Amino acid sequence: MGRLPRPTGDDIIYHAINRGNNRADVLGPDGERDMFLGDLARTKARYPFALFGYCLMSNHFHLLLKPAPGQSISRILQSLTVAHTWRHHRRQGTSGHVWQGRFRSPVIQDGDHLLVVLRYIEANPVRAAMVADPCEYTWSSHRCHGAGHADPLLDSFPEWEQLGRTEPERRARWRRKVRGEQPAKELDGVRSSVRSGRPYGAEDWVEVISHRLGIVREPRRRGRPSREKML
Known part of the structure; x- marks a missing residue:
């Protein structure tokens, strides 16, 4: 399948990677992830968006976000990676490409599907055996959602409010959910969305949003799939 066009429009949630x-x-050296979070904050101030979740791993990042009306996911991600690239080279004394040229940004349905993706994002460090408890991982929104650490980067969203009547109740429920093993069907669904770029949500919603945004499945190319698509 060829590259899908970047979906654009207001009131759209993206899982950007x-x-x-x-x-x-590129985010492995000491201080690099903190520097990236600073670039994320500056990008958010310049090109406003609501940030619902994030996780910075050593070689990639996940963001769950909704651009403000009039903003585009391409502009936001380009600004972020260009800013980080400049600071990275200045700090490391290097040159050349830092990030892959084309990021991934499947559209996510709100409601339960948004929470599935957020859970997937925040459990990344546990699946990678970097920590046993996701609350212990510094560069993730779970330190706020699960442990209650203040995080000015994050914005509230209806799905979070519906997890409980009080903030401690919501945090406790979310901690249990993220610490538990995520169903294979959910993992496969999120990963398939990331690989293909297709929207993630209920089948009827996917059909409607694909039509609205002009996301059309292209014919599959012949030959062996690339190594990246097999992972």
């Missing part, structure tokens, strides 16, 4: 060029650990 990008990897280091050649899967390099």
Whole structure:
């Protein structure tokens, strides 16, 4: 399948992902992830968006966000990665590509599907065996959602409010959910969406939003799939 066009429009939620060029650990060195969060805050101030969740791994990042009316996911992600690339090279004394040229940004349905993706994002460090408890991972929205640490980058959203009547109740419920094993069907669904770029949500919603945004499935190319699509 060829590349899908970037979906645009107001009131759209995206799961944005990008990897280091050649899967390099561009966020691995000390201080690099903190620097990236600073660039994320500056990008958010310049090109407003609501941020519902994030996780910075050593060689890639996940963002769950909704651009403000009139903003585009392409502008936001380009601004973020360009800013980080400049600071990275200045700090490391390097040059060349830091991030893969084309990021991924499948559209996400609100409601339960948004929470499935947020759970997937915040459990990343546990699946990668970096920590046993997601609350222990510094560069993730779970430190706020699960442990109650203040995070000025994050915005509220209706699905969070519906997890409980009080903030402690919501945090406790979310901690249990993220610490538990996520169903294979959910993992496969999120991963398939990331690989293909297709919207993630209920089948009827996917059909409607694909038509609205002009996302059309292209004929599959012959030949062996690329290694990246097999992972």
